[in-house]
Amino acid sequence: MMSSSANIISPNRSPLSPAAHSRRSPANFLHRSRNFPIPPRNAGEKVAVCLSGKPPKSDESGGGERSGEVMAESAKYLVGTYDRAPLVLASGKGCKLTDVDGREYLDLTSGIAVNALGHGDPDFVRAVSDQITTLTHVSNMYHSLPQVELAKRLVSCSFADRVFFSNSGTEANEAAIKFARKFQRFSRPDNPPLEFIAFSNCFHGRTMGAVALTSKEQYRAPFEPVMPGVTFLEYGNVEEATELIESGRIAAVFVEPVQGEGGIYSAAKEFLQALRASCDKAGSLLVFDEIQCGLGRTGHLWAHEPYGIYPDIMTLAKPLAGGLPIGAVLVTEKVATAINYGDHGSTFAGGPLICNAAVAVLDKISKPEFLSSVSQKGRHFKELLGKKVAGNAHVKEVRGSGLIVGIELDVKAGPFVEACRRSGLLVLTAGKGNVVRLVPPLVISEEELEIAADIIAACLPVLDHNT
Known part of the structure; x- marks a missing residue:
């Protein structure tokens, strides 16, 4: 007998038509090289603002040259208890992370719900x-x-x-x-x-x-x-x-x-x-x-x-x-x-x-105004997801409270998580591997949540090829 505090699945699906990114968008670079769905123009513009900078050379794993070197050393020296993403993070500020090759990511993981104040508060x-x-x-x-x-x-x-x-x-x-x-x-x-x-x-x-x-x-x-x-x-x-x-x-x-x-x-x-x-x-x-x-x-x-x-x-x-x-x-x-x-x-x-x-x-x-902002941003985020993703055939339910949100899929979420990463967005899985877990820093802005919702919506079609 499971219950959830919010079920915001929208019966109306809003298909997204692919459009070109801003040239400076890392998501554009990776979509062109990986054939993942491209977010609509407005998403690309927002991603370019949030994730600015020239994208590095990408290898088949989605990382750059320096990333490959570090991952090889990781495989050699660390006990293999983690199935890490092919990503080597070097720095963070606010809700953005930067890898060793200079690419930026919008962080909806918070180090698994740890970095409530983001990076470098x-x-x-x-x-x-x-x-x-x-x-x-x-x-x-x-x-x-x-x-x-x-x-x-x-x-x-x-x-x-x-x-x-x-x-x-x-x-x-x-x-x-x-x-x-x-x-x-x-x-x-x-x-x-x-x-x-x-x-x-x-x-x-x-x-x-x-x-x-x-x-x-x-x-x-x-x-x-x-x-x-x-x-x-x-x-x-x-x-x-x-x-x-x-x-x-x-x-x-x-x-x-x-x-x-x-x-x-x-x-x-x-x-x-x-x-x-x-x-x-x-x-x-x-x-x-x-x-x-x-x-x-x-x-x-x-x-x-x-x-x-x-x-x-x-x-x-x-x-x-x-x-x-x-x-x-x-x-x-x-x-x-x-x-x-x-x-x-x-x-x-x-x-x-x-x-x-x-x-x-x-x-x-613990300040009341801080907690109120988390509630407001959580409601806004779920409304966005309700409009943009809940009508997708693979989305069974969107649920959560505040800024702990889950998108339950009818398939494993792994390919979707990878598509998001290559588009400049970091998310997690939960449940039996079929739930996308979204736990951003509590200081995330509404604009950043809108960017995230656009990328999430644009990456869902990758699931059509993994059923």
């Missing part, structure tokens, strides 16, 4: 620069001003009473697993519930505890046996969840209010209400994973805000430090009471440099 740069010349790392053997300041601000703008810092999202979920079990042993020492519930299409990380909570079998199977005691239920199935939670075996329920990696699915309010009620009845903890959907991405500071339903634990990461590695676990006093010295820890987590950067990010994205 002056306040972020200042916070990092000031702190790195003052104090970078001290470990958690000592107190530091930025860590305390960040914790105080997170508590003041959330349901939480206390914060634990980690270095990533998966580490945050590992800590949440440990905190949940420790809480149950503290609360019910004679017969603590130790099992967990997670849901279909969920993603909670790749380390051994977090991957045990991740539904995709391909992530778990090579590393089994993973942590036992996890049951996966259908996302949105109230009856199944209620029955299992109230069985008395569940330490905690992990759920994403908006699933990112899983395909941009938003939970129904009734579903989260039922989870909260059942957890309260059974003494289980409710954990909201807002690693991708939290911190302004939906147009609310927290994705759970519009539901009016609050967790016992919330995990954060991606955008919090603007591209520097951080994770955070926000907990109620009830949970914190069960955690003692030595129960968990990290050498690097909560360091002064990272936390000072995160304070700068949180200061910006």
